[in-house]
Amino acid sequence: MRLSISANLFNGNLEHIFTLFTEYGITHVDLTHTDVKADARSLENLVDLSNRYNISFNSASGLREYGGNTNHIHEYDTEMARTYIRASKRLNCKTLVVTAPTIRSKDIDQKKIINDLRILANMALPYNINIALKVLPWSPYIGSYESAQDIIAAVNSPNFGLALDTFLFICDAENLDVLETLPVDKIFIVQCSDLAVTLIDSLEELIDADRSKRLLPGDGYFHDDIKHICNTLTSKGYHSPFSVYANGNSYHDMSHEALLQRICQISLA
DSSP states (O other), rough: OEEEEEEGGSOOOOOHHHHHHHHHHHHHEEEEEEHTTOOHHHHHHHHHHHHHHTTTEEEEEESSSSSOOHHHHHHHHHHHHHHHHHHHHHHOOOOEEEOOSSSSTTOOOOHHHHHHHHHHHHHHGGGGGGEEEEETOSSSSSHHHHHHHOOOOOOOTTTTOOOOHHHHHHHSOOOGGGTTTTTTGGGGEEEEBOHHHHHHHHHHHHHHHHHHOOOOOTSSSSSSHHHHHHHHHHTTTOOOOOEEEEOGGGGGGGGHHHHHHHTTTTOOO
């Protein structure tokens, strides 16, 4: 299994970081919204580093709370989408991750969201970029993989699919049985995170865990569950890198070398 690592784990001099990536055998990196939204000079610097160090950008996150809005917010969303798509193309990044609105509004409905996501997929199609819909359980519009499958079917575009997140399974926000119903050819990225909490009692705790308590696989209590998910998807034909994503505060206290050593020890098979 190939791994991709999230850029949010590393801060500092990019030249030094990419040098370390090469030394530790890292070949795929997932970008954050700040990377894709960067100014032209910073974007070209990433392109140069990618070429010189032979590092591929596996995915980019950034289109959050997207779809269903009206008037000036809709115009802003559309323009932001164009910016992210063009940046992804320049970075040779094949997958752009998008999340639906999480706050209920009388001005937003499912039909508007579907229409906006279809337009987004159509905008990305000429650039050969996939749009991966990420499920958030606290979204009143797309809060489960079942509802996401309905959205994907309604959008009906070859480049529109799913960002699967192991975090939702280990938090019991999703049942593992759903893996059998998901079409693997529509899974464009699999995000892998562990957790050191065994019980989440409320939606507020789930949101907090998602935003600040994600751990590297093996650093929490659910490594075996994560491996089971990855092996199931591999057996069904998933062949893209598995994205290692963490945001726990402890990782920012580690040296880049120590963090990369830890990442290289991760096994998902």
